[in-house]
Amino acid sequence: MFVAVPELTDAPVPSPSPAVVPAARVHPLRRVMRAAAPYLYLTPAVALLIVWTYRPLIQAAQLSTYSWNLLPTTPMVPVGADNYRRLLELPTFGDSVWRTVVLVVGLLPFTLVLPVVVAFATRGVRGRSRAVYQSLIFAPFLVAPVASAAVWQWLLDPGAGVINRVLGSDTNWIREPATAQWVIVLITGWHFIGFAVLVVSAGMAGVSGHYAEAAQVDGATRRQIDWWITLPLLSPTLVFLALMTVLLSAQWTFPLIDTLTQGGPSQATTNIYYLLWDYGFHSFDAGLSAAAGVLLFVGFGLIAGVLVWLSERISFHDD
Amino acid sequence: MTTSESPVSEPLWRRAWGHAVLVAIALACIFPIYWLLATSLRRPDDVGSLSPIPWPLSLGNYVDAVEKVDVIGLLLNTFAVSAVSAVGQLFVALLASYAFAMYSFRFQRLLYLAFVGTWLVPFQVTMLPNYVLLYQLGLINNLAGVIVPTLCSALGVLMLRQHLDSFPKELVAAAKMDGRSSWSILWTVVVPNLRPALAALSILLFINAWNEYFWPAVVLQRSNSVVQLGLRSFMGTEGNDWGPMMAVAGLACLPVFALYIVLQRHIVNAFVRSGLK
Numbered sequence: 001m002f003v004a005v006p007e008l009t010d011a012p013v014p015s016p017s018p019a020v021v022p023a024a025r026v027h028p029l030r031r032v033m034r035a036a037a038p039y040l041y042l043t044p045a046v047a048l049l050i051v052w053t054y055r056p057l058i059q060a061a062q063l064s065t066y067s068w069n070l071l072p073t074t075p076m077v078p079v080g081a082d083n084y085r086r087l088l089e090l091p092t093f094g095d096s097v098w099r100t101v102v103l104v105v106g107l108l109p110f111t112l113v114l115p116v117v118v119a120f121a122t123r124g125v126r127g128r129s130r131a132v133y134q135s136l137i138f139a140p141f142l143v144a145p146v147a148s149a150a151v152w153q154w155l156l157d158p159g160a161g162v163i164n165r166v167l168g169s170d171t172n173w174i175r176e177p178a179t180a181q182w183v184i185v186l187i188t189g190w191h192f193i194g195f196a197v198l199v200v201s202a203g204m205a206g207v208s209g210h211y212a213e214a215a216q217v218d219g220a221t222r223r224q225i226d227w228w229i230t231l232p233l234l235s236p237t238l239v240f241l242a243l244m245t246v247l248l249s250a251q252w253t254f255p256l257i258d259t260l261t262q263g264g265p266s267q268a269t270t271n272i273y274y275l276l277w278d279y280g281f282h283s284f285d286a287g288l289s290a291a292a293g294v295l296l297f298v299g300f301g302l303i304a305g306v307l308v309w310l311s312e313r314i315s316f317h318d319d
Numbered sequence: 320m321t322t323s324e325s326p327v328s329e330p331l332w333r334r335a336w337g338h339a340v341l342v343a344i345a346l347a348c349i350f351p352i353y354w355l356l357a358t359s360l361r362r363p364d365d366v367g368s369l370s371p372i373p374w375p376l377s378l379g380n381y382v383d384a385v386e387k388v389d390v391i392g393l394l395l396n397t398f399a400v401s402a403v404s405a406v407g408q409l410f411v412a413l414l415a416s417y418a419f420a421m422y423s424f425r426f427q428r429l430l431y432l433a434f435v436g437t438w439l440v441p442f443q444v445t446m447l448p449n450y451v452l453l454y455q456l457g458l459i460n461n462l463a464g465v466i467v468p469t470l471c472s473a474l475g476v477l478m479l480r481q482h483l484d485s486f487p488k489e490l491v492a493a494a495k496m497d498g499r500s501s502w503s504i505l506w507t508v509v510v511p512n513l514r515p516a517l518a519a520l521s522i523l524l525f526i527n528a529w530n531e532y533f534w535p536a537v538v539l540q541r542s543n544s545v546v547q548l549g550l551r552s553f554m555g556t557e558g559n560d561w562g563p564m565m566a567v568a569g570l571a572c573l574p575v576f577a578l579y580i581v582l583q584r585h586i587v588n589a590f591v592r593s594g595l596k
Contacts, residue, residue, distance in 0.1 A: 054433070165369060
């Protein structure tokens with residue numbers, strides 16, 4: 001499952017459609033049709049958006065004020081802000097938020113730092129060999145999460161797995177509370193790193209060479225050029241990747257956690273996304289799950305807002 | 320993708336260093352995938368072997384896997400779900416992006432932001448109300464229930480809109496002069512000229528749908544009828560039967576890899592372009 005985050009800030013305003021040659025007398029019905037046309041084209045998409053995204057968002061907010069166990073036969077009992085109070089008193093909730101922060105920060109080396117280093121180190125590689133490397137490092141991005149869970153479970157198996165046999169250890173990486181979270185980070189990073197490298201390379205391709213040339217004439221070293229010119233010009237790409245890491249950690253880690261650890265061992269991999277699932281479909285506490293969901297949505301909105309604001313502030317636009 | 324001509328000439332040692340870095344990363348990325356396929360192709364008695372080349376090759380693990388799980392049925396189900404989902408998303412996105420690119424109308428920005436905003440809504444947040452709605456529609460444990468919630472793809476709308484914004488407007492204007500309706504212009508002028516973009520997007524949507532885990536896990540709680548869930552339940556019941564498990568995992572990736580081997584450059588470009596505004 002993959003989404004792309006576009007520029008949230010300035011959606012391009014399309015140029016007005018070319019003027020239609022004014023007909024002597026346009027039939028009024030046709031004029032109405034012409035004005036309604038864009039809305040008619042948008043109807044299926046917007047209807048689906050409302051039904052599957054915005055309606056449930058509002059309903060989740062309503063649901064968060066009820067106590068309900070998801071069974072159609074039991075009544076929903078209004079409890080006001082009780083779910084939120086319970087949630088904030090539960091140590092699991094705070095812990096899971098903290099684990100989510102650790103997860104996202106742990107992913108950044110894979111989605112931001114390493115890709116930038118690799119993209120810079122490999123500028124000189126061109127042509128056919130470059131295409132071969134690209135298709136190899138991109139491949140993990142297309143592996144289904146469950147298949148990758150299966151193969152990593154095999155690689156990390158305490159007795160027969162390759163990794164332990166090469167290291168000569170018998171650590172049960174997935175079942176150790178100290179390492180389970182890092183296994184999830186490693187696998188997610190493995191999925192994502194190739195994609196991030198290609199995004200950074202594409203971003204670098206879009207940076208004009210004139211500034212570097214001018215700086216070189218002024219006697220700047222290559223390192224100075226990279227650090228003070230190329231990297232700042234790449235900032236929109238970097239902000240995009242950071243935003244992507246935050247937004248996608250929800251989608252990418254969930255299948256891995258659900259198949260490998262089910263949130264264990266002793267809650268070590270229960271991040272906020274898995275906790276919502278657990279409250280909803282294991283504890284059948286719909287109100288609590290919805291309340292946590294509302295808080296998560298607000299948090300997401302704030303983080304995205306801050307990142308977009310940052311990109312506006314620090315972006316050096318190349319114009 | 321080639322990087323812009325850097326003004327600094329690249330000495331040989333730097334190129335060699337670049338190759339070394341890329342080889343290391345490429346090996347690390349490809350090894351798990353290679354190991355998955357290598358394990359699945361070993362003889363069932365050699366599964367634990369560490370030899371890098373699976374020799375003698377054997378399909379024994381695949382035979383075992385097919386005996387234990389109805390892999391073929393799962394693959395057919397998954398293929399049907401992914402194909403219907405991709406075609407549906409493509410159609411809905413095409414109509415919506417056509418409206419955004421070819422018209423100016425009231426609430427245009429607001430509606431556009433409504434599409435962008437879907438990324439701020441993690442599906443774990445909307446999961447319960449959607450589950451209840453699917454339940455009321457009688458779509459739980461039904462493949463249609465996996466498809467319907469995914470039909471509106473904001474990704475598709477944004478990507479096609481970018482392509483349509485750079486579409487030669489003269490063509491559309493000329494067709495308008497002929498007095499053709501916007502509907503016929505869409506199908507006779509725009510779609511034929513947009514074929515490469517539509518093909519790239521449909522592959523991307525198909526791969527996303529094939530690898531989808533969350534919706535099937537919510538909707539098919541008791542029937543495990545797509546390959547991702549079949550593999551999950553296999554992992555649960557046959558915990559340490561690595562050979563057949565790798566065979567099922569390999570089959571779960573097979574169509575995507577087949578597409579990738581044939582169309583790798585297009586797929587890479589489609590995904591990367593979708594990630595750049």
